[in-house]
Amino acid sequence: MISLAMILLASLFFSGIVLRTKSLVSGRKGPGFLQPLKDVLRLLRKGTVFSETTSFIFQIASSIYFVSVLMAIMIVPFGLSKGLISFDGDFVFFAYVLALGKFFSIISAMDTGSSFEGMGASREALYSMLAEPAFFVLMGSFAMLTGHTSFHCIFTALHFSSHVSYALGVLATFVLIMVAMIENSRMPIDDPKTHLELTMVHEVMILDNSGFGLGLFTYAVNLKFAMYGAIIANFFIGDVPWYFAVLVFMAVQVLFAVIVGLLESFTARFRMAHNATFIFTLTSASLLIFFGVLLLMGKFI
Template identity: 45%
Template structure:
């Protein structure tokens, strides 16, 4: 049975991102009372895009051509270290959450370069916004993971997340703060509603969508896929905070998938119930993750190490 888990995880990495997007869209349509697209629509779109040819502007340098592939591949490699079903990551080593963060950073760096490379003012604006929010998210991610590492005494992704649920004394507190911080990260990195509106058609207010305006065909397919994969990975962290390691692999895999669907539903509900923030108010929302992280870190230090 144990051998099935890595296989399940690989399948999860391959198929789940597009399903995740489909679930969010379906959910939003259902809440609005529309029939909406089929849950498999992202798959159809993906295949359709792959069959098309790519149009590349003559004004761009080779970076524009290779950037989507790099972004896609870095996300795939990053997916290897994130613990998925049964808190099991495909590879794991001490300090791999740093590896994860910088792989994500590398992919983002190239997509930013590509956006700037087109010379379009809209894409440059989108890139500048994306990097502004990332500067708040990245340190916050490290703080949150570092506090989890302090709490559990482990530095490998999968061990941190398998132990955090069992940590004594301050379980409720750490679960609460950790998941809240990661949810803010999910909304920011995934460019979902309070930060960005994925449905908008106005380039002036876009963040992620505007960066990929010039990509087409397979390039666009890869970028979209990488984007959803990123959301799935962050959701996987949130789910794993609440998941202990179980002996029954099948049950654990099912629970994990259900958890991922639940986070997708949570994202959809947030999108439906919250209005998009004004661009000048977004940094304070993103900074919330830092605040939560600091409070988590210092409460853990205070509670766990003050001996009281």
């Protein structure tokens, strides 16, 4: 329960910090921390414009996407306290529930019959497919190290093993930050600020969404960021009192948001053709973690 509350709290200001970082770096004052949240609230209160080509798929997709992210968030633990959902192998459920949401967001883009949205849908499907093995190898390696297969047990056991696991945690943080960037279609894979539909990924997919539906899609991005931030935070929250854990959690979230902001300010978007190679490289970073785990367990001959 506490993890759900913390992630929801973090999601409120996450995008705000990212925006603020970007504007400060580029020498502007920038909007307030809560501006993205206000934008979402404004969207939720607005009327909707539909494309005449769409069917019921388009109507249900935004809700399914939002709920899938919410469901995934419930699985993420907070330090030593479990998430609302926790069972053996829940990381598989986590990935697949997110995939379910993605499935619907992709077909809702196809539902509009627009060539631009189809293009975005195709890219989204490809990139998330390429990022999938990185996440699974990462979680599989930690499952192997700790002998557990649920997020909560993995993180709990991780902190009672040696300190080398923190080194692995750093590598895992890198992979997870990148996975979060890909999943949310941010730099260096995609630039949400671009104004050319041809080069967009996620933004072009939701081009025909408006009002409540768009609000759900937009807020889901914040939730997803906070969710990955929470997973990263779990690598560093050890067996500490709750107020300290909350502090670490918030620090990690803020740091994560600042990193995202800095990444978006100082990197340029890759060429589309290079994205696939880059994303797949993450899997090799995950494999490094796997070999690290093998080393730790003394399985190398």
